[in-house]
Amino acid sequence: MLCVVRALAVLGGAASVTDVARLAGVDATVTSWALHALVSAGLLTEGHAFRHPVAATAVLDDMPADSRAALHRAAAELLHEAGAPALTVAGQLMSAGDPRADCATEVLVTASDEALAAGDVGTALGCLDLAQRTRTDDPTAARIRARLSRLEWQLKPQVAVRHLRPQLSDFTAGHLDRREVSELVLGLANAGALTELTALLDALRTRAHQGAGSGTEDLRPLTNWAAMAYPLHTGLRKLAQSVAAATPEAAPCHDPWLPSAVTLADDLIRGRDDQLVHRAELLLRTFHLDHGSLWNAEAGALALRALLYAGRPDEVVAWCEKLEAEAVAHHAVAWQGKFLAIRAEAHLRQGDLIRAHDLAARAMALVASQGWGIGLAGVLGCAILAATRSGRLEQAEKYVAQPIPEPVLHSRHGAHYLHARGHYRLATHHPQAALADFLACGRFAETWNAPGADTVSWRTSAAEAWLAQDDQDQAKRLVREQIARLFPGPSRARGLCLRTLAAVSRVTRRPQLLTEAVDMLKDSGDDYELARALIDLSIAFKDTGDQRNARRVAHRAWHLAKQTGAEHLCREAALDPIDPEAEQAAKQRQDGLSALTTQERRIALLAAKGYTNREIAAKLYITASTVEQHLTRVFRKVNVKRRQDLPHFL
Template identity: 50%
Template structure:
């Protein structure tokens, strides 16, 4: 009876899982996805011994990923991997390890992305993945590229994959990752071709509501690198005109690129919004890029002290990602690494999470009112937190807050 119950759960899960994913990819109903996807996943969790249900779980988890429900997707991956056990169901473990790699990429946790993707290939070799190999391959290529490990990235770019593997939704991950690698290697035309191919395939398949890959913003970045601002702005404005179909992350990426085509004053405004959104989403790599651009915009606007603070904060974030090329961009030539500029005082260990957050924001130039608005507290509460921070760190005033506090408190 138990086996019959598990089989019955599996029999209905696939069409339901496909429907959940379709709502994200085709209809863009990201806000409605979480309860429906989790219902499917709960049933699979109970019935995980049934062979052949791996695709069902993958569809439901990816629906959460594409809807930017990364915490929920990550938690379900952990639960399902735990249910599989250490010695059974290698296909199951490989699929959900690949999902965790994709989640890690979207969070900017690049070393974790490499680790999870390699775990996926340790369970099932790349040659045995078939047409789904683009999912873990894409995560490895993007992570290695952003970490500056171009030799490793190139090895996976050159990985032989089935022709059919480029013509499905998993292949989009590989194509977009290959474009990312090409752009970093300054093969701009090749990068643009891959990004535009992603867009053509998504359009052909009617997946216009999807958060599969950010092809418009990536293609816009390639156009900007080629000096074609008009084409870049066209794609950016197309993305921004889409009413919530791709979520806040795509809007933040669009705003960062739009700032490159705007006046200095407008750039600061656009980049501040992008920074706020990416910080809330927890995408550390894209946050570091937005901070890099914001630092430049502040300098152009004559706000040199703020530019320096933002630059150093961006360096800390990029360092956490182990994104070495981005760290090199943020660190002035011949400059000392910010982490070495000041020793962490004993008092920093005594800061509460809220005090650390307030201190970090104050150190990079936010006012009490701005901090209060971000943390949903009153300005007087912020002042109280800062008073305690000053006491614990042995400081007398706000200007003495070291830039390194953002690094100490991460």
């Protein structure tokens, strides 16, 4: 009786008499009698399933560990012979915790694919983890290791690095296919293993010259991408140039995400804004997270950064929120952290310092530092800059103190980290160290040599560092260099330049330059930089004796600085604070806000930021007359007479 009960508990569900008998090693007649007795006793249903799951668990827990494992292995063999689904057989093998069954390798790999297709990534990972412990030939072991590595980079990036060295051996032995080679390149690059990465690509080049070897088909895009990932690495740059001169274009790739990632990275660093935005939009329209390719998330992240650097942070925030939710559904922690970090950077570009910092902190809490690889520099840089700009220098100091591997500073993320650290050093009164960081950012820009604005505004930042050392000539030289590189027309980068240029111009010219800077920064959507320009403009009006305009602009600067989380800027600039009585009156009328409709609130917020009725109408696709009507109702509800008073309530 006991052996029948144990066999039934191991098989689970409503097992057939034949299967229970075979597993228990008991005659079918005896098994049938035992099952009938258990049904009569109320322990089993008519279908031979335990009435209470706890009963089956108690039976299994009562078995010696070795006997239980042996019974699960035997059940796996039995079910496999009977043609049971791979996932069912794999469940027995994982319960055994021992893959010594003859069918283990084939079943576990197949079950992993089935689990992944069903969205059960935990089971897929467990199957592959067990499969790599089976005794099999080297090519099969390499295939299992590659699949396990692919999933771990997505789900457990902090442990995935353990596969890199064995996979290099697999590559040397010729056991990796085309996709696995390309993903090994990505893994080595993300881990900062530059010596191994360069050696691998050089070996691929040798194989290409010999006309044999998997992965050689993608040699050109892989070397290009590696050189763009590490723009300061001379060896990778020279290798990419050599390959480009001697290697034809890559053959069509079965992984669509690799060529997309390479093309986006190339456009991004060469400043091809028109092509870049178009390609990014096309990719994102059909983008979905794909467990079958590590290049998938890389391509998506590059598309999002393309839109971000093109001045479209609102769209980036919306895309990131969507993709974060998808990553959570896929249990893909690495993907979720990546999109959180990009969303944090988008909020930083909008001047929303508190939200940017909180999202960056969430991303770093979600993924351990060793799981970020070179991406740690990007998210850490965002956290440093957000904390610095919001005046939380103690918090920024903790981020700066976090160790960064040397290869990270040679990667494309290094420029963002150095730029952020430079601003922290500038804020803590170390202008020479800050200047060194900003000029180091310039090395990236010189390597890329892209026209237009750089991905980090290193020249205007370096100009600020020179100004902190009272060297106006150097500051003026850098600002003029940057202006000469910009494309015609208003832009965020030009607004930053004009603000800095005002600091080295005559007092009488400053209001004009800063007014232009304010208009450009307002249109860019960067409220933090707009607040800085407004503070400078208020001081410029005051210096020229225009007290009325100085107070008006100071009033606007205070509220915008408060909105962005950077009130300390106004205090440091010694601007006159808002009249306490007027502030109290505004608070008493705060209830009027609850009466505003969504459209009224939207229009009021734009008006408070300084947009004209015509500009608001263009943004919201309504008429200027409609805007005026809405504002009239807003003024009545919140009891103000002028749009300049609106920031009190918003």
